[in-house]
Amino acid sequence: MAFSDDLSSIFDLEDALEKVGGDKEILEEILVVFSETYPYQLSELKNAIDSGDAPIVERAAHTLKGSVGAFSAKKALETAFQLETMGREGKLEEAATVYSKLEQEVEELDAALKATLSES
Amino acid sequence: MNILIVEDDPVSRRLLEVTLKKFGYDVIATSNGNEALEVFQGPSVPSLVISDWMMPGMDGLELCRNIRGMKKSSYTYFIILTAKGGKEDVIKGLDAGADDFLTKPFNSEELKYRVKIGERIINLEQRILKLATTDSLTGVLNRRAFMERMNEEIHRAKREGSPISLILMDIDHFKKVNDTYGHQTGDLVLQRVTDQLMDRSRAYDFVGRYGGEEFVICVRSTEDIDPQSIAERMRRNIEAQTIVTDQSNQTLRITASFGVGTSRPEYDDTLDSLIKRTDKAMYEAKKKGRNRVCVAREK
Numbered sequence: 001m002a003f004s005d006d007l008s009s010i011f012d013l014e015d016a017l018e019k020v021g022g023d024k025e026i027l028e029e030i031l032v033v034f035s036e037t038y039p040y041q042l043s044e045l046k047n048a049i050d051s052g053d054a055p056i057v058e059r060a061a062h063t064l065k066g067s068v069g070a071f072s073a074k075k076a077l078e079t080a081f082q083l084e085t086m087g088r089e090g091k092l093e094e095a096a097t098v099y100s101k102l103e104q105e106v107e108e109l110d111a112a113l114k115a116t117l118s119e120s
Numbered sequence: 121m122n123i124l125i126v127e128d129d130p131v132s133r134r135l136l137e138v139t140l141k142k143f144g145y146d147v148i149a150t151s152n153g154n155e156a157l158e159v160f161q162g163p164s165v166p167s168l169v170i171s172d173w174m175m176p177g178m179d180g181l182e183l184c185r186n187i188r189g190m191k192k193s194s195y196t197y198f199i200i201l202t203a204k205g206g207k208e209d210v211i212k213g214l215d216a217g218a219d220d221f222l223t224k225p226f227n228s229e230e231l232k233y234r235v236k237i238g239e240r241i242i243n244l245e246q247r248i249l250k251l252a253t254t255d256s257l258t259g260v261l262n263r264r265a266f267m268e269r270m271n272e273e274i275h276r277a278k279r280e281g282s283p284i285s286l287i288l289m290d291i292d293h294f295k296k297v298n299d300t301y302g303h304q305t306g307d308l309v310l311q312r313v314t315d316q317l318m319d320r321s322r323a324y325d326f327v328g329r330y331g332g333e334e335f336v337i338c339v340r341s342t343e344d345i346d347p348q349s350i351a352e353r354m355r356r357n358i359e360a361q362t363i364v365t366d367q368s369n370q371t372l373r374i375t376a377s378f379g380v381g382t383s384r385p386e387y388d389d390t391l392d393s394l395i396k397r398t399d400k401a402m403y404e405a406k407k408k409g410r411n412r413v414c415v416a417r418e419k
Contacts, residue, residue, distance in 0.1 A: 021228040026138050033134040062174055066203065067131035069225035 010112045015072040024117065031113050034067055038106055041067065045083070049095045057095060058087030068106065071113060076105040121239055124166035125149040126156040126183060127201065128175045132224065136170060139228050140235070153178025157186060167242045168197045168235065173213070181216040188217040195245045197238035255329040257307055258314040266328025270338050271391045278385050285347035285382040287337040288398045289354070292375045292410040294333035301372065305365045309374055316357040320350060351378040351413045359411060375411035377402055382418070
């Protein structure tokens with residue numbers, strides 16, 4: 001897969017490793033969970049945006065923010081936070097656009113993590 | 121130490137679980153407040169809870185308030201997870217009864233030390249609890265702790281429809297021991313007698329010091345075993361024991377009088393009425409010449 005940015009702009013491996021006390025296996029373990037669950041989290045978020053359910057948008061974005069935060073994925077984290085704020089404030093006009101961005105960033109993150117963590 | 125994780129996000133949940141297991145803790149991971157509360161109904165009640173704040177359904181604060189409202193025999197240390205830059209208000213968390221906060225995404229070192237702080241508090245609490253419930257001379261339950269537990273056991277036996285027995289024991293002529301050999305020897309006698317009681321009680325029975333030279337033993341579910349024979353064995357062991365005094369190497373022998381009372385579900389006993397019956401039986405044993413077991417008349 002071709003990444004639109006270099007890997008370090010997608011997530012900060014050094015920072016993510018530091019958070020787990022340098023234990024790469026822990027990152028690998030939670031990556032497995034992440035890969036399995038983010039599609040559901042994304043679709044929950046998408047459905048909430050489509051149906052204009054702001055509280056669910058807030059919560060689903062918040063949860064995703066927590067997931068990507070574990071990998072120090074700064075870009076995806078900020079985008080998720082943007083959606084969380086939109087949900088909280090009930091302003092969903094731009095949500096679909098921001099969601100597309102988030103979806104792409106999360107998928108990129110998953111691919112980048114897989115590429116990096118299976119590397120060595 | 122048992123740690124309960126409550127986190128709806130699978131990634132964060134797994135991260136907590138794996139990290140805490142690596143630190144050597146026993147971990148139970150749940151994804152919502154209701155599941156977490158169910159764990160508290162189970163056999164191993166967690167000492168420490170790490171819960172996310174924002175969760176669908178019951179949030180972390182509500183869970184914390186629920187746990188604080190439970191009647192438990194030990195404290196639960198509660199760490200609440202907040203998101204960096206989130207809207208959660210620390211004061212609200214403290215007001216709900218949380219002990220500490222951890223900001224996500226967290227660092228494993230920080231997690232380790234936050235949990236260690238909790239562990240320290242839990243251990244202190246357990247030590248204090250032990251001091252507060254133990255008779256310092258003999259190491260058995262003190263009177264208050266015994267009565268509390270006995271009361272619970274009577275209620276439980278009633279619920280389960282099983283009988284429960286109380287043995288009340290008083291050392292014979294204990295005043296004479298103190299007067300003749302001194303209080304140090306008196307203390308030694310109390311300790312040696314306790315050893316015999318402990319030796320003859322089963323793992324699920326419990327022993328307490330009721331007063332000066334009076335002891336109480338709770339004998340649970342007596343369908344398969346006769347509480348009178350347990351008391352009889354205790355009596356024989358005490359009688360057979362030779363106690364060597366610390367100072368003068370003198371030896372002395374001790375006897376004790378026992379009362380046995382049984383409560384059956386249909387009796388509608390209270391702790392008080394069971395003790396009264398058993399106490400009467402014990403006095404009967406004294407009156408009949410001591411060093412014997414008397415059984416209280418059934419109600």
